[in-house]
Amino acid sequence: MGASTSAENPASVIMLGLDGAGKTTILKRLREIENEDTSPTIGIDLKELEPIDGITFHVFDFCGLPKMRPVWQSRLEEMDLEGLIYVVDISDEGRIPESREELLKVLSNEKMIQIPLLVIANKKSQSMYVC
Ligand SMILES: Nc1nc2c(ncn2[C@@H]2O[C@H](COP(=O)(O)OP(=O)(O)OP(=O)(O)O)[C@@H](O)[C@H]2O)c(=O)[nH]1
Numbered sequence: 819m820g821a822s823t824s825a826e827n828p829a830s831v832i833m834l835g836l837d838g839a840g841k842t843t844i845l846k847r848l849r850e851i852e853n854e855d856t857s858p859t860i861g862i863d864l865k866e867l868e869p870i871d872g873i874t875f876h877v878f879d880f881c882g883l884p885k886m887r888p889v890w891q892s893r894l895e896e897m898d899l900e901g902l903i904y905v906v907d908i909s910d911e912g913r914i915p916e917s918r919e920e921l922l923k924v925l926s927n928e929k930m931i932q933i934p935l936l937v938i939a940n941k942k943s944q945s946m947y948v949c
């Protein structure tokens with residue numbers, strides 16, 4: 819975390835993943851919003867999280883549709899980022915190669931070398947816990 823981040827000086831985190839992966843739903847849970855329907859994100863949505871250890875987080879929730887993915891790259895270039903959260907819908911096995919490819923494109927950006935990455939395997943079904 820950058821030394822300059824604080825309640826007044828927020829840390830910016832970007833949330834990426836394919837359309838429908840569950841980015842906005844996770845963000846709602848982090849903001850303790852329950853039982854509210856989620857619509858596909860149009861463009862980019864900025865949400866502020868309650869401070870954690872004195873640090874306020876600004877989370878940029880992107881639309882995951884193919885037509886918006888070039889925008890991920892251009893915005894990455896402009897932003898002063900503290901972290902990347904990448905969400906994968908692991909219930910949709912057919913789209914995992916597409917998701918992997920998009921993540922690799924993001925990580926191939928030189929800027930991302932220094933940026934902490936959290937990958938969330940989302941939509942894990944109940945039955946998958948039984949082994
Ligand atoms: N079963 C299940 N459904 C989920 C889960 N997380 C999200 N969903 C559903 O998946 C759908 C898409 O979720 P969103 O949070 O809108 O997905 P998104 O990644 O923000 O999608 P875009 O904004 O289009 O890029 C919604 O109908 C959610 O209710 C999960 O953990 N389990």
Ligand SMILES: [Mg+2]
Nearest residue numbers: 841842858859
């Ligand atoms: Mg969304």
